[in-house]
Amino acid sequence: MSKKISLTLKVWRQNRGEEGRFETYQAGNIDTDASFLEMLDVVNDELTLSGKEPIAFEHDCREGICGCCGSLVNGKTHGSHERTTLCQLHMRHFKDGEMIVIEPFRATAFPVIKDLIVDRSALDRIIAEGGYISVKTGNAPEASTTPVKKALAEAAMDAAECIGCGACVAACPNGAAMLFTAAKVNQYALLPQGHPERAQRVKNMVAKMDELGFGNCSNEYECAVACPKGIDVKNIAALNREFIKANLKCEK
Amino acid sequence: MDIKQTVFSSIGQKLLLATSGLIMFLLFLIPHMGGNILFLFGPDIFNSYAEHLHQLVPIVIGIEVLMMVSISVHMFMGIRVALENRTAHDKRLSQKSTKERSLAARLMPVSGGMIFIFIIKHLLDFTLRAKPVTELHGHEVNDVYGMLLDKFTQPGHVIFYVLFMVAVGLHLSHALQSAVQTYGVYVPRKGSRIKLLSKLIAIGMASTFAIIPIIAFLHTR
Missing domain, CATH: 3.10.20.30 (Beta-grasp domain)
Structure with missing residues (x-):
């Protein structure tokens, strides 16, 4: 009632x-x-x-x-x-x-x-630095040519659940966009389609995130509590791994 | 250019912060705690430990240099990260509430600053000081045991040392779990064993350090 x-x-x-x-x-x-x-x-x-x-x-x-x-x-x-x-x-x-x-x-x-509306286009600038995959256009390829493990596909989908609302940034005591960037990097890093641009993606997206004036993650996990989609901080750990790997490889 | 960009990126800065912190934890804090425990076994063992340490001078100097580098990197990056975070966070919020962050996490810059003050005081109290001399097995050795007892006859000193060990404990309890997550090992929000271990190590180490001045104080009563 x-x-x-x-x-x-x-x-x-x-x-x-x-x-x-x-x-x-x-x-x-x-x-x-x-x-x-x-x-x-x-x-x-x-x-x-x-x-x-x-x-x-x-x-x-x-x-x-x-x-x-x-x-x-x-x-x-x-x-x-x-x-x-x-x-x-x-x-x-x-x-x-x-x-x-x-x-x-x-x-x-x-x-x-104005009032309750904030400019969140900074998140779009991060996406523009590598939050995509480059594919040839044309007919969709036969699905089973690129097998993906079920567990990985699910983890990638969990990361892709991020709707980019910016709650993680607003909740973060440091105004950091780590959870957002982590989800966007990880959704591709987990899938074979994301692998060709993997190293450059994480480097560019993190560099953009820093340049736009977001803070540094201090692992306080306020973001994960705030996230309406339940994006987990395991994505942040994965982003850190991606970053370390990409820089150790020294790939251009 | 690429290396500079990596080092001064948000994750690069945190990796350096974590690494310099872990170096100090593993190569300084843990051995130091081990040495302190020997105090409980009386003057002969404690003084002979100090004497043996002197015979390892090349290693000790090596570690000292490493510590100086680590402290410099840790402080530089820590202050830099804290200032950047202060700028990135809009402080006009009137109502923002926090649910997850711990007191230890909130106080990282404060406890870090306290530890720096403590290190200076501690060096002035013991390391950079003329040491009294005593006899051990027919040799003349520095009486660090007596020096320690003498220092902690004053209750003010005891309170200072114990209070600053609380800062060490707080700092460690967030630092350890945070460093692990920064290295890319998943530390879950809830029910994490790494978080628990981090807290236990912090409490264990801080109380082991804090108990020495208290015992020394009671010993001289």
């Missing part, structure tokens, strides 16, 4: 190039079956009707697979539920009359665009 709850929201408001501040809003008559973003939609409707600027937040699929949404809810990335994106967080997890603090994902490499 759904019921209606009322909440007090403390939301970060910021325009491009300006200093931000917290504003307080009342969110009344919120259905507990609503998602967190639907709750914000309701609040934004009221703001718009009263002639105020609605709260800007990013969203697309609203089913937890696109990686667009994400905010700090009471200091926790995507709210407090494990393996849940903000769009899949439901209002039944909040109490009537509760105060919720909503802030953007923050890191030096993620400048705020």
Whole structure:
């Protein structure tokens, strides 16, 4: 049974190039079956009707697979539920009359665009440095010409689950993008199709990650707790191995 | 160019941090702890251990040089990593909460700085000091045992040494597991034996070191 709850929201408001501040809003008559973003939609409707600027937040699929949404809810990335994106967080997890603090994902490499929207294109710059494989176009090759062990295929898929939402960066005390980069490097390193560009991929992606102003991993594992897709820190260990191997080989 | 880029990349810096730390742990901290334990067996054994150490001067100097290099690399990289992380992390967050990071991990730069202060004080207290002389099996030897007892008659010194060993323990408990993960060995978030071992070694070493001043203090009462 759904019921209606009322909440007090403390939301970060910021325009491009300006200093931000917290504003307080009342969110009344919120259905507990609503998602967190639907709750914000309701609040934004009221703001718009009263002639105020609605709260800007990013969203697309609203089913937890696109990686667009994400905010700090009471200091926790995507709210407090494990393996849940903000769009899949439901209002039944909040109490009537509760105060919720909503802030953007923050890191030096993620400048705020507006309100809760941050510029995460730094993650795309890392991908552009090698988060792909080069293949000849044309008909798809016969699948069994490249056998892949089941366990490896599964591990690669686990790494590929990363949706690039940036929660790991926002949760990291050092603003590091290690979990993201690790997942993206490892999803290819585990598969034969990723092997030809293996050494150069890890070198270039790590170099880009450093250049963009992300911090250094100090193995505190906040990222793994924050990740809505459950990307494991074993990927970070694997990234470290890839990096060591690539540099020992001295491949160009 | 390539080597410079590798060394000063985020992972390269951490590998150097881990390696210099492990060198100090294996070649200095562990032998030092072994030596300290001999204190418990009385003046003759402890003084003869110190005397034997003097006969190994070439090895000792070699290790000392290695330690100087390791400390320099460790401090340089540690400060560099800490400063970079401070810049990369946006501190305007009002509500950010942490769930996973340990107190030891949070305090790494603080405990590291404390250890550096401790090393200087410790060198001034014992190593760089004229040592009293005593007789052992008809030879004249340095009375390091007596020197140690003398030092720890003052409760202030005992408290200082014990307090700074807490910093050593905290530093080690995060350092060991973190170094292993940096070398690419998977240290899981939950139920990790490496994490547990790291904590046990840290507690074991810190308390072994801390117990010497306490015993020395009680001995002279």
